[in-house]
Amino acid sequence: MRRRRRHGIQVKTAEQVELMRAAGLLVGETLERLREAVKPGITTMDLDVLAEQHIRDHGGVPSFKGYHGFPATICTSVNEEIVHGIPSADRELRDGDVLSIDCGAIVAGWHGDSAITVPVGEITPEEARLLEVTEASLWHGLAAGTAGARLTDMSHAIESHIRSQGSYGIVEGYGGHGIGTRMHMDPLIPNHGEPGHGPVLEPGMCFAVEPMVNLGTKDTVELADGWTVVTGDGRRSAHFEHTFAVTEDGPRVLTALDEGREWFTKLGIVEAGK
Numbered sequence: 001m002r003r004r005r006r007h008g009i010q011v012k013t014a015e016q017v018e019l020m021r022a023a024g025l026l027v028g029e030t031l032e033r034l035r036e037a038v039k040p041g042i043t044t045m046d047l048d049v050l051a052e053q054h055i056r057d058h059g060g061v062p063s064f065k066g067y068h069g070f071p072a073t074i075c076t077s078v079n080e081e082i083v084h085g086i087p088s089a090d091r092e093l094r095d096g097d098v099l100s101i102d103c104g105a106i107v108a109g110w111h112g113d114s115a116i117t118v119p120v121g122e123i124t125p126e127e128a129r130l131l132e133v134t135e136a137s138l139w140h141g142l143a144a145g146t147a148g149a150r151l152t153d154m155s156h157a158i159e160s161h162i163r164s165q166g167s168y169g170i171v172e173g174y175g176g177h178g179i180g181t182r183m184h185m186d187p188l189i190p191n192h193g194e195p196g197h198g199p200v201l202e203p204g205m206c207f208a209v210e211p212m213v214n215l216g217t218k219d220t221v222e223l224a225d226g227w228t229v230v231t232g233d234g235r236r237s238a239h240f241e242h243t244f245a246v247t248e249d250g251p252r253v254l255t256a257l258d259e260g261r262e263w264f265t266k267l268g269i270v271e272a273g274k
Contacts, residue, residue, distance in 0.1 A: 007187075007199040008186050008187075009178055009185075009186060009187060009199060009205055010178060010180045010181065010185060010205075010206070011202060011204040011205055012180060012204045012205075012206060012245070013204065014204075016110065016180075016204075017204065017206070017245045017247075017252070017254075019107065019108050019109075019110040020110045020111070020112065020179075020180065020206055020243070020245065020254050021245075021252075021254045022107045022108065022110070023060065023105050023106060023107035023108075023110050023111055023112035023254075024112035024114070024243050024253075024254030024255035024256075025112070025254070025255070025257070026055060026058055026059075026060045026105045026107060026112065027103050027104060027105045027112040027113065027114045027243075027255050028112075028114060028255045028256060028257050029054070029058075029257070030051050030054045030055055030103050030105065031101060031103050031114055031115075031116050031255075032257070033050060033051075033054055034047050034050060034051060034074070034101050034103070035101075035116060035118055037050055038093065038099060038101075038118050038120055039093070039120065039121070040093055040094055040095045040097075040120055040121050041092060041093065042092070042093055043087075043088065043089050043090070043091055043092050043093070044076035044078070044085070044087040044088055044091040044093070044099075045087045045088055045089040045091070046089075047074065047076060047087065047101065048072045048073050048074050048076070048087035051073045051074045051103060052065070052073040055073065055105045059107060060105040060106060060107050061105065061106040061107075062074075062104065062105060062106075063104030063105055063106050063111055063112075063113065063183045064102075064103075064104050064183075067183065070084075070086075070227065071086060072086055072087045073087075073103070074087060074101055074102060074103045075087075075100070075101070075102035075103075075115075075227075076091070076099060076100070076101055077099070077100040077102070077228070077229075077237070077239065078091065078093070078097055078098070078099055078100075079097055079098055079236050079237075080230045080231045080234050080235060080236055080237060081100070081228055081229070081230050081237070082100075082171055082174070082212050082214070082220060082229045082230060082231060082237040082239060083100070083102065083174060083212060083229050083239055084102075084227040084228055084229055085100070085227070085228050086225060086227055086228060093120045094120065094121075095120060095121030095122060096120065096121060096122060096123055096124075097119075097120035097121075097123075098117060098118075098119060098120070098123055098127055098130075098131070098236050098237075098238065099117065099118055099119075099120055100115060100116070100117040100237070100238065100239040101115060101116055101117075101118070102114075102115040102239065102241065103115070104183055109181060110180065110181065111179050111180065111181070111182065111183045111243075112179075112243050112254060112255050113179055113183055113208045113241060113243050113255070114208075114241050114242050114243060114255035115210060115239050115240055115241035116240060117131050117134065117135075117238040117239055117240060118131075119131070126215065127215070127236055129165075129166075130168070130213060130215055130236065130237075130238050131238050133161070133162060133165045133166070133168065133213065133238075134162075134211055134212075134213040134238035134239070134240050135238075135240045136161060136165075136267065137157075137158045137159075137161040137162045137191075137211045137213065137240075138158070138209060138210070138211050138240040138241065138242060139260070139263045139264070139267055140157040140158060140160070140161040140267070141154045141155070141157050141158040141176075141191075141209045141211065142154070142209055142242060142244055142251050142253060142260065143157065143250075143251065143264060143267070144156070144157035145201060145207065145209070145244055145246055145251045146201065146246070146250055146251065147201055147202060147203050147246055147247070147248055148200060148201065149200070149201050150195065150196050150197055150198050150199070150200060150201070151187060151189065151197065151198025151199050151201065152190075152193045152194060152195055152196065152197040152198045153195045153196065154176070154189055154207075154209060155175075155189060155190045155191060155192055155193040155195075156192075156193055156194060156195035157195075158170075158191045158192070158209070158211050159191060159192040159193065162211070162213055168213050168214060168215065169213065169214035169215070169216055169217045169218035169219070169231070170191055170192050170211070170212075170213060170214075170218055171191065171212035171213065171214060171218055171220060171237070172190070172191075172192065172218055172220075173220065174212055174220075174229065175188055175189050175190045175191050175210065175212075176188070176189030176190075176191070176207055176208050176209040176210045176241070177189060177207065177208055178205075178206070178207055178208075179206050179207060179208045179243055180206055187199070189207060189208075189209060191210075191211045191212065201246045202246060203246050203247050203248050204245070204246065205245070205246045206243060206244065206245045206246070206254070207243070207244060207246075208241055208242070208243045208244075209241065209242060209244065210239065210240065210241030210242075211239070211240060212237060212238070212239045213237065213238050213239075214231045214233075214235060214236070214237045215231075215235040215236050215237070216231060216232075216233040216234075216235035217231065217232050217233045217235075218232075219231070219232025219233065220232055241255075242254075242255045242256055242260075243255045244260070250264075
């Protein structure tokens, strides 16, 4: 049985973490399928159809579809769109676009949630650098998610890496979250802030960490559709996300196909295999 401690964060048993790994793996595999499908001329609705078919064909249920009325399986956010973009048969991707894809799936009642940002054809060096910085900041945040750390240690690690790489807008008001039997659970995990605050992380806690970074201002605007969030200045944005479990041996990234070993080794943040 799952446990809740006085901090209100759901703590999973080892068996429940394995069920979350099954959901996370399905999400990770779906995103890789979509990454390969992205090219000029494809529509964001084409990608949504591929995602739903893959999730359902492999025993999962899309987390997003119907969530508070959201009409699709994935979020597709193009260029200045930061998060929650709605797939459309009228939105055809063009060479030079930047596309963020956010995907969630449920397996046996447990959720996985992950996002990637991919180039469509050739993008500018400045935009490619934005994607690199945002993705690396995610992994710095994940690496800070160790047993005994504080919740905001992850927030601080994300912000510190981004600040060290140049002048970027770190989106506020949107961030990571707890995850388990529901997609969005307490607590909120901002992508900025001082370290050493919030609950102490314990083995069995699971979180989705998701930095959103803009080329320009941090300011955001929600469009009239009630979902799509765009940059205040119209410049481009990137979004990366992974679901992970806190373990005695370090963070286990449940939505990464290799559970994070390659990135952790590349960045030298934790020992290989942790």
